Amino acid sequence: MNRPETDPHFEYLLRLGDSSLILGQRLAEWCGKAPILEEELALMNIGLDLIGQARLLLSHAGQVEGRGRDEDRLAFFRDVQEWRNLLLVEQENGDFAKTMARQFLFDTFQGLQYRELAASADSTLAEIAVKSLKEAEYHQRHSRNWMLRMGDGTEESHTRLQKALDELWGYVPELFEMDEVDQAMIAAGIGIDTNALRAEWDSRVREVLSEATLTVPDVGWAVSGSRKGQHTEHLGYLLAEMQFLPRAYPDARW
Amino acid sequence: MAPLSQATEQERIREILTMVKDPEIPVLSIQDMGILQSVQVTAGNAVQVSIIPTYSGCPAMDVIREEIKTVLLLHGYGDVCVKTILSPAWSSDLITAHGRRKLQEFGIAPPAGKSSDQTGEGPDVACPYCQSTDTRLVSQFGSTACKALYKCNNCLEPFDYFKCV
Numbered sequence: 030m031n032r033p034e035t036d037p038h039f040e041y042l043l044r045l046g047d048s049s050l051i052l053g054q055r056l057a058e059w060c061g062k063a064p065i066l067e068e069e070l071a072l073m074n075i076g077l078d079l080i081g082q083a084r085l086l087l088s089h090a091g092q093v094e095g096r097g098r099d100e101d102r103l104a105f106f107r108d109v110q111e112w113r114n115l116l117l118v119e120q121e122n123g124d125f126a127k128t129m130a131r132q133f134l135f136d137t138f139q140g141l142q143y144r145e146l147a148a149s150a151d152s153t154l155a156e157i158a159v160k161s162l163k164e165a166e167y168h169q170r171h172s173r174n175w176m177l178r179m180g181d182g183t184e185e186s187h188t189r190l191q192k193a194l195d196e197l198w199g200y201v202p203e204l205f206e207m208d209e210v211d212q213a214m215i216a217a218g219i220g221i222d223t224n225a226l227r228a229e230w231d232s233r234v235r236e237v238l239s240e241a242t243l244t245v246p247d248v249g250w251a252v253s254g255s256r257k258g259q260h261t262e263h264l265g266y267l268l269a270e271m272q273f274l275p276r277a278y279p280d281a282r283w
Numbered sequence: 284m285a286p287l288s289q290a291t292e293q294e295r296i297r298e299i300l301t302m303v304k305d306p307e308i309p310v311l312s313i314q315d316m317g318i319l320q321s322v323q324v325t326a327g328n329a330v331q332v333s334i335i336p337t338y339s340g341c342p343a344m345d346v347i348r349e350e351i352k353t354v355l356l357l358h359g360y361g362d363v364c365v366k367t368i369l370s371p372a373w374s375s376d377l378i379t380a381h382g383r384r385k386l387q388e389f390g391i392a393p394p395a396g397k398s399s400d401q402t403g404e405g406p407d408v409a410c411p412y413c414q415s416t417d418t419r420l421v422s423q424f425g426s427t428a429c430k431a432l433y434k435c436n437n438c439l440e441p442f443d444y445f446k447c448v
Contacts, residue, residue: 074425076340
């Protein structure tokens with residue numbers, strides 16, 4: 030162990046907040062570049078919802094930690110190894126098909142996660158979950174529609190979407206992994222058993238893939254590590270861009 | 284000024300707060316939107332205003348928070364605290380009848396139906412210009428988090444629809 034023991038409650042909130050923030054930042058990268066105007070608006074809206082959720086979660090995490098770090102401090106002054114977002118959400122945008130595949134896999138997961146967290150013993154977390162669930166359900170409708178449109182669309186859109194799914198599938202098992210932090214939070218009534226959500230997630234995803242004439246990928250690899258701060262090479266570049274300004278000008282005020 | 288009773292004081296503050304509009308829909312006050320949850324005045328004349336944020340990332344919330352403080356300060360309330368309430372979560376059902384009428388007049392179709400009975404597909408949305416329900420969804424997402432884009436098949440005008448959530 031090269032870092033001091035951290036409070037599992039703080040760690041748990043960090044994981045939730047970080048995934049929302051990193052995906053929100055990824056979506057923001059589409060600003061000015063989306064394929065059509067309506068999608069530009071959609072991606073920015075979804076990104077903004079996610080960043081808003083991250084703000085609530087990280088602000089709460091900072092209070093739980095009790096060391097005076099607010100949401101901005103947590104967002105802008107942590108290095109790669111201190112981030113706890115899922116590897117799936119830090120993957121590059123790629124083409125629109127890859128962005129939507131990533132979104133669909135995550136939206137489906139996040140919806141289930143928030144639904145369960147609504148009963149958390151941490152009342153602030155429960156309130157954030159109830160509020161965010163409405164947004165997550167709206168996001169799901171959007172990404173699901175695109176899966177159907179592209180999967181069951183042209184040969185080109187189908188091929189691209191299938192390729193995207195194949196590339197991302199190895200990051201799926203991590204969504205349902207659990208470690209001692211998860212166990213401690215379940216015991217405290219704060220966290221949820223994500224492993225128990227796997228079957229429901231599978232059936233929802235499979236149903237959409239089947240309707241979209243897509244094949245459930247059968248890949249021989251799976252990676253994980255975000256719970257320990259081990260990330261793919263993509264996160265560092267994202268953070269460099271996201272954190273540049275506050276790091277270069279720490280006293281800058283908006 | 285003779286001291287007002289606490290109830291009258293609260294009424295007065297609520298009246299002042301009708302001046303605070305949603306910056307992105309300037310015809311709607313925070314009461315119309317269902318954002319203003321409560322006003323409390325303590326003995327020392329400190330005011331606590333509780334608001335319910337709409338969408339998690341809505342940038343209008345920061346503006347509204349500042350605006351509440353400014354407006355009250357201009358009316359002599361220096362000690363104002365704006366508290367954000369997450370529960371119960373905001374829902375478009377909280378928009379008042381007055382607010383719905385204002386939205387319509389402004390060219391934004393108000394939310395159709397109740398947030399609880401949203402079935403998968405979009406509801407019948409009436410065009411705010413010609414009232415025809417022969418309309419179609421262009422995009423689930425519009426210029427702000429709270430709106431979707433529609434087009435009227437009858438008068439052909441595009442319009443914003445206030446999402447029912």
